[in-house]
Amino acid sequence: MERITVQVNKPYDIVIGKNLIDNAVKYLSQFIQKRKVLIITEDNVNKHGYLDKLKYSLENHCENIEFLSLPPGEAQKNLKNVELIIRYLADAHFTRDDVLIALGGGVIGDLVGFTASIYLRGIAYIQVPTTFLAAIDSSVGGKTAVDITQGKNLVGAFHHPVCVLCDTSTFQSLPTDIFEDGCSELIKYAMIMNPKLLKELIEREQPLNKESSDLPEIIYECVKMKRDIVLKDEFDQGLRQLLNFGHTLGHALEQRSQYRISHGRGVAMGMAVFTKMAVTQQLIHKDIYTSLIQLLSEYHLLSEKPSYTSDQLINIMLNDKKRRTHQMTTVLPNEFGQCRLHVIDLNTFQQNFEKEWEQYEVHQRY
Amino acid sequence: MERITVQVNKPYDIVIGKNLIDNAVKYLSQFIQKRKVLIITEDNVNKHGYLDKLKYSLENHCENIEFLSLPPGEAQKNLKNVELIIRYLADAHFTRDDVLIALGGGVIGDLVGFTASIYLRGIAYIQVPTTFLAAIDSSVGGKTAVDITQGKNLVGAFHHPVCVLCDTSTFQSLPTDIFEDGCSELIKYAMIMNPKLLKELIEREQPLNKESSDLPEIIYECVKMKRDIVLKDEFDQGLRQLLNFGHTLGHALEQRSQYRISHGRGVAMGMAVFTKMAVTQQLIHKDIYTSLIQLLSEYHLLSEKPSYTSDQLINIMLNDKKRRTHQMTTVLPNEFGQCRLHVIDLNTFQQNFEKEWEQYEVHQRY
Numbered sequence: 001m002e003r004i005t006v007q008v009n010k011p012y013d014i015v016i017g018k019n020l021i022d023n024a025v026k027y028l029s030q031f032i033q034k035r036k037v038l039i040i041t042e043d044n045v046n047k048h049g050y051l052d053k054l055k056y057s058l059e060n061h062c063e064n065i066e067f068l069s070l071p072p073g074e075a076q077k078n079l080k081n082v083e084l085i086i087r088y089l090a091d092a093h094f095t096r097d098d099v100l101i102a103l104g105g106g107v108i109g110d111l112v113g114f115t116a117s118i119y120l121r122g123i124a125y126i127q128v129p130t131t132f133l134a135a136i137d138s139s140v141g142g143k144t145a146v147d148i149t150q151g152k153n154l155v156g157a158f159h160h161p162v163c164v165l166c167d168t169s170t171f172q173s174l175p176t177d178i179f180e181d182g183c184s185e186l187i188k189y190a191m192i193m194n195p196k197l198l199k200e201l202i203e204r205e206q207p208l209n210k211e212s213s214d215l216p217e218i219i220y221e222c223v224k225m226k227r228d229i230v231l232k233d234e235f236d237q238g239l240r241q242l243l244n245f246g247h248t249l250g251h252a253l254e255q256r257s258q259y260r261i262s263h264g265r266g267v268a269m270g271m272a273v274f275t276k277m278a279v280t281q282q283l284i285h286k287d288i289y290t291s292l293i294q295l296l297s298e299y300h301l302l303s304e305k306p307s308y309t310s311d312q313l314i315n316i317m318l319n320d321k322k323r324r325t326h327q328m329t330t331v332l333p334n335e336f337g338q339c340r341l342h343v344i345d346l347n348t349f350q351q352n353f354e355k356e357w358e359q360y361e362v363h364q365r366y
Numbered sequence: 367m368e369r370i371t372v373q374v375n376k377p378y379d380i381v382i383g384k385n386l387i388d389n390a391v392k393y394l395s396q397f398i399q400k401r402k403v404l405i406i407t408e409d410n411v412n413k414h415g416y417l418d419k420l421k422y423s424l425e426n427h428c429e430n431i432e433f434l435s436l437p438p439g440e441a442q443k444n445l446k447n448v449e450l451i452i453r454y455l456a457d458a459h460f461t462r463d464d465v466l467i468a469l470g471g472g473v474i475g476d477l478v479g480f481t482a483s484i485y486l487r488g489i490a491y492i493q494v495p496t497t498f499l500a501a502i503d504s505s506v507g508g509k510t511a512v513d514i515t516q517g518k519n520l521v522g523a524f525h526h527p528v529c530v531l532c533d534t535s536t537f538q539s540l541p542t543d544i545f546e547d548g549c550s551e552l553i554k555y556a557m558i559m560n561p562k563l564l565k566e567l568i569e570r571e572q573p574l575n576k577e578s579s580d581l582p583e584i585i586y587e588c589v590k591m592k593r594d595i596v597l598k599d600e601f602d603q604g605l606r607q608l609l610n611f612g613h614t615l616g617h618a619l620e621q622r623s624q625y626r627i628s629h630g631r632g633v634a635m636g637m638a639v640f641t642k643m644a645v646t647q648q649l650i651h652k653d654i655y656t657s658l659i660q661l662l663s664e665y666h667l668l669s670e671k672p673s674y675t676s677d678q679l680i681n682i683m684l685n686d687k688k689r690r691t692h693q694m695t696t697v698l699p700n701e702f703g704q705c706r707l708h709v710i711d712l713n714t715f716q717q718n719f720e721k722e723w724e725q726y727e728v729h730q731r732y
Contacts, residue, residue: 034691034692035691036691063691079445079449083445083514086514086520086521087514087515087516090514090516090517090520090685091516093684093685093689095687095689095690095691096687096690097690097691098691114484117523118480118484118521118522118523119520119521120520120522120687121509121511121522121523121524121602121687122523122524122601143487145487148449148452148453148456149453150453150456150457151456154452154456154485154486155452155484155485156484156486156487157483157484157487157488157523158487158488235488236487318459319456319459321461321462321486321487323459323461324461324462324463325400325401325402325429325461325463325464326400
């Protein structure tokens with residue numbers, strides 16, 4: 001069992017280990033005693049019994065515990081569900097003392113975190129991530145959001161959980177492709193700020209999988225990296241944008257495909273295209289691009305190039321939160337295991353992207 | 367022209383004076399240069415020409431300026447309008463650099479502030495209050511919210527404006543009853559923390575009206591009081607709850623009457639009932655209650671007692687944000703011009719309120 005503290009205004013712990021849900025009360029009792037608890041989860045998670053285990057561990061220790069289960073999928077991360085949860089909380093007379101628990105992947109975590117941030121101007125919530133991706137990325141750092149038709153995560157808030165309980169046993173039931181989506185974020189961490197991790201990932205004999213014995217260690221490493229970045233730039237004014245490597249295009253692909261392209265696959269293609277852009281701009285040697293492509297391939301993260309035109313994608317990317325009125329912040333590799341922010345004007349961004357996107361299939365053959 | 371600075375994380379100024387809108391660019395240029403600006407206003411404000419004046423002053427100084435005008439009334443402060451504005455912003459590619467302006471009363475200010483707080487996880491907004499009530503209360507302090515069926519202000523955020531431009535000339539066009547609604551908040555400030563102001567209000571020969579020459583001074587006093595409270599308790603954990611004197615019942619009356627009872631009238635009745643409660647509990651001499659009733663009557667703030675039962679009102683008050691799981695914070699006068707917070711258990715609150723509400727009509731005859 002590992003514990004990482006995030007020293008924000010109201011510090012909170014991220015607890016990482018096996019079978020934590022079975023004994024959840026040990027970690028969460030201080031947040032639920034004499035409180036009303038609403039667990040929000042999704043049908044797949046529910047099916048694997050994690051909800052029952054969590055309820056069983058907590059139910060005699062809080063005032064009462066209820067749950068809502070939503071269908072799976074990014075489409076659930078919408079304003080309608082925010083309103084649904086809020087009306088539920090108001091009808092059940094939840095107060096600022098009470099607490100929400102997000103039991104699920106990034107969709108549930110983002111939705112619950114955002115809802116908690118606006119109900120009564122903010123109530124407490126606990127993250128219990130059940131996917132590798134949520135464990136290493138979305139459950140940490142206090143960014144919460146929902147999607148609107150015009151774009152992903154365009155509505156949200158900064159609202160930290162009071163605790164993150166990361167039970168790695170829950171990954172056992174993940175479909176392989178969902179696990180691999182998390183590997184895309186893992187590769188992202190390595191690419192932006194960890195040459196040692198990048199080297200290890202490239203050189204490992206067996207690709208990481210949900211049975212790997214070093215999974216908790218790797219989660220610990222990623223969470224620490226994210227924690228350190230968040231502490232330096234809690235409100236996403238600079239450094240934190242590094243974490244968005246591959247995401248501007250990734251989000252556009254997710255959205256344009258109506259989320260048929262997953263977050264991990266979208267980000268993977270985003271990393272590939274923008275790393276190629278760094279080669280074109282002679283920021284890095286093409287070997288780094290080749291290594292990245294090999295790594296992404298090992299984890300089955302590079303899908304067919306979709307037929308969207310660069311104009312279609314640019315139009316979506318212009319709604320990205322990282323855009324300023326006349327400029328765009330892009331994240332590009334500038335060394336093996338290191339990325340940098342580049343603020344460029346919108347025209348240059350459009351031209352660069354257009355060229356890269358048109359040539360993308362060719363260069364994938366590296 | 368007066369200027370008050372609020373020293374929060376990102377300090378901002380409240381500028382108070384006559385005919386400020388005609389020269390708005392003088393105060394706002396730093397927030398709008400090279401930015402997109404969306405003014406959100408309401409049809410009544412629009413009718414009196416303030417929107418045109420504001421646009422005229424700003425239009426050559428920002429990238430572009432557009433507006434949305436909503437019908438008047440509390441019913442507009444809802445999640446549907448939040449979504450409407452958000453979709454407008456996303457369609458117009460508003461970025462984190464761009465800015466919203468709330469031109470109107472408390473409804474517009476609360477709605478715009480909340481929307482600004484969640485679009486792209488927070489963009490800048492400017493308050494231009496056009497009612498006395500918004501000027502002295504809702505436009506200052508960063509509390510933003512919308513209503514849901516279950517209660518007033520149950521969904522919201524803490525999000526400070528980048529500037530408040532308080533043009534007292536706009537009050538000239540206020541209907542008398544809307545101006546008087548603001549006087550209810552003025553009397554509240556006097557009751558909770560300003561014996562000198564309370565004495566002045568009681569002793570003045572002419573009740574304050576929208577032509578009174580000392581109006582800017584009085585606004586300045588109120589804003590300073592609010593600023594000082596907000597700085598001591600930005601996130602409403604204690605002291606700031608004093609500002610809610612009369613509001614728990616006031617909100618319940620507004621909501622139960624579907625907002626036919628105005629905020630000012632609701633708060634006035636709330637102050638009357640809770641001041642009477644303080645007399646019953648022997649916290650204060652009944653002369654304070656008598657003075658309050660006289661003052662509220664002078665401003666035509668005491669309407670007929672509505673026929674709602676105490677149970678109906680208690681049920682709504684239980685959804686108040688000030689309630690904790692087992693306790694309620696009530697604000698009661700404990701001296702002339704001074705209130706205190708009393709944390710009491712829910713049963714005691716219910717009993718006290720029931721008694722006071724049943725007897726309320728009788729005691730109004732004081």
